[in-house]
Amino acid sequence: MAPPNRRTALSVAVAVLLAAVALPVGPSAAAGPTGAADPPAQRSASAFVVRDGTRLTLAGRPFRFAGPNAYWLGLDENVGGVDPTDPPTVDRPTYFRIRDGLTTAKAMGSTVVRAHTVGVSTGHPKSLEPALGQFNDDAFDSMDYAVAEAGRLGLRLIVPLTDNWQYYHGGRYDFLRWLGLSTDDNGALFYTDPAARAAFKQYVGHLLTHVNRYTGRAYAEDPTIMAWELGNELNGMTRDWVDDTARHVKSLAGRQLVAAGSQTGVDPAVLASPYVDISDSHYYPPTAERIAADAAAATAAGKVYVAGEYGSGQAADELLDQVAANPDVSGALFWSLFGRHDHHGYVPHGDGFTVHHPGDTPAMRDAVAALTRFAGKMSGVPAPRVTGDRPLITAITATYGFNTLRWRGTAGATGYLVQRRGPGAAWATASGDEPLTDNDTPWFDLTTPAGAVSYRVVAVDAAGAAVGVSTPLTTGPTTDRVVDPLEDWFVTAGHSDSLRRTPTADGVLVAPERGRTGELRYRRDDITAATVTVASAGRPRLAVEVSADGATGWHAVRPRIARAGHGRYTLSVSRLSGVDGLRVLWPRHSRSAVTSVALTAASAQQATGAPGAFALTAPVPGATGVSRLAALDWDAAPGAAYYSLTVSAHADLSAPLVAVSGLRTPGYTPRAAWPAATTLYVRVTATNGYGSTAVTGSPVSFTTRADVPGVLVDDFDTYPSDAELAAAYPRNTGGDPITATLAPPGEGSGHSMLLTWTAGSSGYAGVIHNLPEAQDWRGTTGLRMWVRPGADGQRLTVQFVSKGAYWETTLTLAGTDPRVVEIPFTAFAPPPWATPGPLDLGSATQLSLYPSGGASGGTVQIDSVSAYAE
Template structure:
């Protein structure tokens, strides 16, 4: 009974290999990327081509590039976030991005069309930047021009609403069609100041979509709007599709080049069938959205091998936030790179493998990593906590600290951190000034880019303003303009205009402005104020750094406000960033106060997966946890530090039927306080391997326990009538068939430690057939173990199976049993009869 895990592992390995060898430069003899950027993607029957070569692609949806809803209201995304997301997509080998808000923007104050006949061309700023950066990064765009749904960025119901029409009249009413055409023309004729091209003339836009998920589209309407688009933009393609399934109108319309189909959840078999049906009708197939939660490497590579599949785009990718961590979204299909969980990391690898495989050796521009940025070093009860803005494509980060100055030397505070670890507490916070920097690392742990250092001192908080928006300022004049500049921006008044920008923080102690000029006559005046009303000119220390000038104020007192004041100048000095220091809002005024920890001393039968908890200690910055099998806490089996909350769930379960000793300690800059009832001793109970109570449906159970595809059929269902007395059991109806065996395999969500157990106990019930038996198989530290027990009790009974009765199967690699890391549990059903039914419940590791 060989295991089936090898098949999935092979696919995952292929995916990882594909990602690891992703090329960032053009192969020898290839056309230079710049030439490709000026070439349009063309349709060749059921396929696409670029400069005469096949054009297949993977990619993702970044629906918010033109207008966002995810960071505190509807607003334009910052240039950093646009850049970061596009670079992240490139790190995943994307060739195409689909973005609703680059073309759909109706009915809101910040939309392109706030009301019928009214246009807000300021809304094109983020669109223009996103299109120009996509072009520079070698990415093509699919842009929907309206939407079935009434999201924040609007859709066709805005047009029908303005006209007093029912929604479906959008497809038939002459006024609605004329209004839509007018909107389309306004968008397509817009000239991008970064490229000098009208959007209709930019090869970056691979296709315009008639709309997102248009469920009521008619063939005649698709013909009319498609023809209009082809007339306006003859070198760009037209796409169309509906919410679910293949849209008949899109398939029938002679004006539609690409039929766009959406999948929730992703299903490789359905995608392949749809691709075959669409190409049979002479159209190009695109999976324009597929939910990422169910994508496997095997599925991705199977689709890559299917020539009918031109492209597939995941839903949906989000990049880094402007301050720290990732932008979060409120659906279940959010994707972050390299992945928040093991499952998400596997999805990222699968998506990346697909995109790399279908792209072949198509050259694209190399992507330089954007250095991380330390956005703040603030105090938590006197302990430094470091927040940083991430780097697209980074796999992890290293925090470094210096105490002699910004030039070092630096020592490592922590490494192998993820974006989700920000802000990070420095448990060894020095009682002296310190400088922190963050190094972005690749998958091999090699440095990609290093942030500038941010200084701090005892009793002070520090912060950096990259000026991506004015959110960190207290005021600014309307004369200031923001211009993208490499990885940052430049802020300055318009030529020959005055301007001001102000920051306000209680207890300011230091300030520094970074200006992109060496001409001191163009520098702004630095002013300070105690109350924000009366201002005095300050005398900053100027310092040259490359072609920039730094203006620094130190030892500020009785200051709560600082501002830069530009006089009118033909070439005002551009501000590229600012940093400040201020009295901390979270000092340590004494050691942490008293608190209590759980499990309680002397507790028995403690669940091996129960998290450690404790009450909040007043004044604590963080907590440490030490767990040991020894009363003096030596040789700890678990040691954790910098825990911010009042609970800690170990990554692996504690061993069953084992006595442990533990202590939780509260820490701040003034000292440490152990829990009032520490150290405490407790004993774990049996480890519940599976009690079948966590599966809400038969489908969920069958997904968790797929059959061994090399054997006969098994149908697994939940059964409440036949169980061990509580909840559900697993009911397995099997048919050995020709293979002569049938079984189901459970890959455990997280490895389990059975180290304190001597037996496996389970409840089982027989159907009474002759010689019915159950083979129990598990994988521990990569080695297979199994044993067979008879099933005779037709009412159900507990079976206790000693672990030393498990042996290596004849077909498996022999080994020594080490139950410290069990990753898989399988059941095989045997007997004289080829068909039968067996019940299993309450599987535990016990003594």
């Protein structure tokens, strides 16, 4: 199947911007001879999904579906900086992220996506309704684009209207707080108070009647939106509220369906309401038996049944084949899908259910394959061959004689080949026989030639066939290159508030609003050249200026202007010297839009000789009793481009336990525990383009501590900094503020973890730790940990996930003296919101800690967590 025409859904958007900058607009790619009959695919795309009793139909045919939850499409908590490891913030996702995520869903065979923040958007400054009755219609842009892109791809959306939980994107408690109503009794007044019901209806009306700027259709008239869900996991709904709200939605969107469901099971109010079409149930973990029971109950009541969420960790043929074989199941949507980062790698998310295509680990790759097969069984059509934007090299950094590449990946691709060529030479693959993955960027070229060299990235499918090739980028041995696709502002140093970003088929157009001037600034040491790519109806009238410090003394330079295709030009400046800043200026009434900016700068990491001396810092050479999970850390060797590491139980370094090269940072975290009570020998070598230097005293030795009965979960001795610990124990973003920092050891040596939290409106605070590798706790009795409470009467909820099932218990800690607590597994039970089931300790994947107590917050210190054996 050929990829859908990307330009169809976006022609209105491009026309808006081109009109604003007075550029010519060509005919829509969707245009054709008038009076021609629509082909079947177009008839399906323009048809609404229809309820036929307990089943769904589309264009007169049965419609069953599978797909992901992609809650972030309208407002995203995972937006960060240029580096995917930067702290996340709440912002609207870029057009690329939306496009990539939805194309990835399509490539997995999905036909429906459940998209919370396309509908739930209250209480945050960037949301649709930041305060009661105050609407911020700028928030519609990402929502509009998501709906348009889903329509272009032939995907349908299920859109919740509010949320039971107090997450960043808002929910039903916002309305209660705005109105000064009590949130007691699980927010029951949301369903019964007339003012709360009226406020919510006002929000729903504003949302459903909005006209999408990219499609020209009101949301309520768009067949892409298959169903409006009254809310995500709404608990405590009354029959009167369900009837009244569903009837209100039907009055606004008569051709779209209404879905509703509570957190677990089926809701009697939903089953009884004549205005609800779909009963939605969620499963953590999913079991075929629970799904079948809920589906039978829903269909017996005359409703369509959908499994609106199920944990992706259980995605396997054994489960999904049973679900697909059950005719009472109209659809099932896994939690949850994330796409690629704007600059390199994937968008990270740490809830333990994140799915990246084609998969970060062998287990995830198996799950993605099973999910794709399941989608084909539900729809009756195998996954189409679709790919997204071609790969884009976003940076090449020269480090002491070697090059590092970063690239933005391609939806639908399963791997990448990095190809390289010198002047006059042919392209040759430099990245090895096996394709790289999105997790392999940044990629380090260990054999960079000494002179100028060009790179390109080739995206390939599972058969190894090329599905996209990046524009080549040429660099020298002492220069850095960076390409800004302008999807976000993270590469820039600043911009005028007049600039607006408009999506195109494969990127964005950036230009000021009609009649205004504009400015785009970059700050980088030793800029030597720049290329600005421009869309323009004629010769572009843009000014390029440079500055010695990037802030003052700007003066114009004359760019070389060249055609780069129909309506495209490049503005190039070169041979710059003493320049740390560059800016692009639009005059008033400009007819040009910038599509990308590429900068060349002198590398800050140049060497004249081999790396300098350096030493191993952790474990301290000769140390004993070292944690079996201990990471290795060493000083940064002056002038090092990369490091090679060998670890062995033999002084001659034979039969190494670890032998790796190309390490870019001065440290290494083992993927498996070191052997117990063993002296280990370490050699680290720093290398650059001039030679290599071994660590001082090489080989260096340390001795691990004796094994203890049970399984060590974490002793916090492996984290070299607070940042590393916080990355391993991120905050549950739905809760109140909490931070994890290193503290002196509570037990043994090394470190402990100090949790500091602030009490707030969410009513809970906690950190989530995804274990680097699944652990087998079978044969152990319970969880053991050293604890020092910060106040008398503190509580600590300990939660773990094994085999996809959640288990938790809450301790009450008397006094403030440190103590060791042992919690037998018999004390744990599934949380009220989780699917109950038998305890299987064979694959523990996550540990979460939720301290509480104290009016304003508090602290608790934790060390030496293990699954203990009697």
